[in-house]
Amino acid sequence: xxxxxxxxxxxxxxxxxxxxxxxxxxxxxxxxxxxxxxxxxxxxxxxxxxxxxxxxxxxxxxxxxxxxxxxxxxxxxxxxxxxxxxxxxxxxxxxxxxxxxxxxxxxxxxxxxxxxxxxxxxxxxxxxxxxxxxxxxxxxxxxxxxxx
Amino acid sequence: xxxxxxxxxxxxxxxxxxxxxxxxxxxxxxxxxxxxxxxxxxxxxxxxxxxxxxxxxxxxxxxxxxxxxxxxxxxxxxxxxxxxxxxxxxxxxxxxxxxxxxxxxxxxxxxxxxxxxxxxxxxxxxxxxxxxxxxxxxxxxxxxxxxxxxxxxxxxxxxxxxxxxx
Numbered sequence: 628x629x630x631x632x633x634x635x636x637x638x639x640x641x642x643x644x645x646x647x648x649x650x651x652x653x654x655x656x657x658x659x660x661x662x663x664x665x666x667x668x669x670x671x672x673x674x675x676x677x678x679x680x681x682x683x684x685x686x687x688x689x690x691x692x693x694x695x696x697x698x699x700x701x702x703x704x705x706x707x708x709x710x711x712x713x714x715x716x717x718x719x720x721x722x723x724x725x726x727x728x729x730x731x732x733x734x735x736x737x738x739x740x741x742x743x744x745x746x747x748x749x750x751x752x753x754x755x756x757x758x759x760x761x762x763x764x765x766x767x768x769x770x771x772x773x774x775x
Numbered sequence: 776x777x778x779x780x781x782x783x784x785x786x787x788x789x790x791x792x793x794x795x796x797x798x799x800x801x802x803x804x805x806x807x808x809x810x811x812x813x814x815x816x817x818x819x820x821x822x823x824x825x826x827x828x829x830x831x832x833x834x835x836x837x838x839x840x841x842x843x844x845x846x847x848x849x850x851x852x853x854x855x856x857x858x859x860x861x862x863x864x865x866x867x868x869x870x871x872x873x874x875x876x877x878x879x880x881x882x883x884x885x886x887x888x889x890x891x892x893x894x895x896x897x898x899x900x901x902x903x904x905x906x907x908x909x910x911x912x913x914x915x916x917x918x919x920x921x922x923x924x925x926x927x928x929x930x931x932x933x934x935x936x937x938x939x940x941x
Contacts, residue, residue, distance in 0.1 A: 633832050644928055677797075677804035677867070704801040713799070 652757025654727075658737040660759065662728040666696050666736065670720045675713050677702045679753065682716060682738075684724065698724045698738040700751040708765045709772075711741075711749045720744050726751070727758070740769055748772050782873050789870035797867035804867065811860035818853030819927060821846045822892075826920045831911030839907040881933040888926045895919050 654660070668684030680700040687693050700706060703713065716722070721744060726736035738751035739760050750767040752758050760769030778786070788794050797803055825846050827833040834842060865872060872878040899916045906913055912920075 637832065675799050677800065678808070702804070703799055704805060707801050 652755070653753070654737060654756040654758030654761070657729055658727045658758065659730050660727055664726055664728050664736050666698070666724045666726075668696065668721065668724075670716055670718050670722060671695060673716050673718070675703055677704075680706060684722065694734060697733075697735040698726060698741075698751070699735060700738045700741070701753040705754055705765050706749070706751075709749050710747075715743065724751075740771060782870075785869035785873040788866050789868070791866070794866045794869065797863060804864070807860050807863050811857060811864060814853045814856035814860060816853075818850055818857055821849040821853065823924075825850075826923065829912040829916050829920050831917075835910040839903055839912065843903075877933055881930060884926060884930040884933055888923065888930055891919065891923050891926065 666684055666686050668686040670682060671685050672681075672683040674681040679702060681697055682700065683695055683697050685693050686696050707713075723742040724736065724738045725740040725742075726738045729735040729737070737758060739758065740748055741751045742748045748771050750760055750769045750772040752760050752767055752769070754765050754767070755761065755763050760767040760772075762768045766772075789798075797807065824833070825839070825842055828835070828837070828839055828842050895916075899913065899919065906916075911917070
């Protein structure tokens with residue numbers, strides 16, 4: 628009885644300290660689901676890295692000004708299971724990236740859908756990140772992506 | 776283009792074939808990171824039992840030294856695996872980690888989390904035989920015991936931040 632009274636505050640404190648674990652749904656922590664964005668541009672840099680991959684595109688706006696944008700994708704493991712191999716994106720390729728803007732306003736989007744020069748579309752989100760198209764699995768269920 | 780020595784060293788690790796292989800791997804990075812997290816649960820979970828004993832919350836009938844003898848080898852094992860796996864992850868991301876402020880804070884917190892038991896074992900714990908059968912350990916012991924989980928929690932939050940800011 629005595630122990631239970633002492634342990635209860637500790638248990639509550641431990642449970643409360645697990646709330647930040649919802650940050651595991653990392654999409655919402657960094658990106659704004661209300662700011663869908665489409666980028667069309669030429670690849671300038673590819674970082675095929677864990678835990679997230681990054682590729683950078685030069686986007687030309689209506690006035691003709693070019694700016695460089697970063698796109699964050701899933702790690703190499705998840706991407707290769709969707710049929711996207713390391714060398715698939717080459718510098719200078721034109722791709723279309725659909726995603727959502729970073730909350731801090733920087734030129735970074737979370738790539739949910741990447742359309743390659745050959746026309747195929749690949750889901751770009753990380754499994755379990757809680758973003759659009761995420762269903763916990765590698766393949767996701769974003770409309771327009773082929774399951775591989 | 777002069778680079779600080781530490782940054783240069785981080786860049787060498789990052790550019791190495793081994794580091795690159797981990798960083799661009801399909802599965803290795805995920806496995807190493809999972810081992811890293813699991814070893815931390817071994818480290819923290821076992822030391823928590825010793826801490827709970829000293830706080831007088833569990834296993835009160837058993838001497839503190841008896842529990843320490845059972846628990847500390849596991850704690851050290853967890854610490855060793857954590858350091859090794861963590862170093863492999865660092866090797867893969869060194870150059871990025873150098874530029875990441877959250878990672879620097881994580882390293883500082885890691886040092887502090889290691890410093891706390893060091894101070895503990897060289898001070899209060901030296902005279903453990905005087906109080907090991909007490910149901911609740913002396914207040915200085917309990918104070919130091921409470922400090923550790925608070926540091927540990929900060930460290931955990933920083934680790935997640937390191938990944939997001941990478």
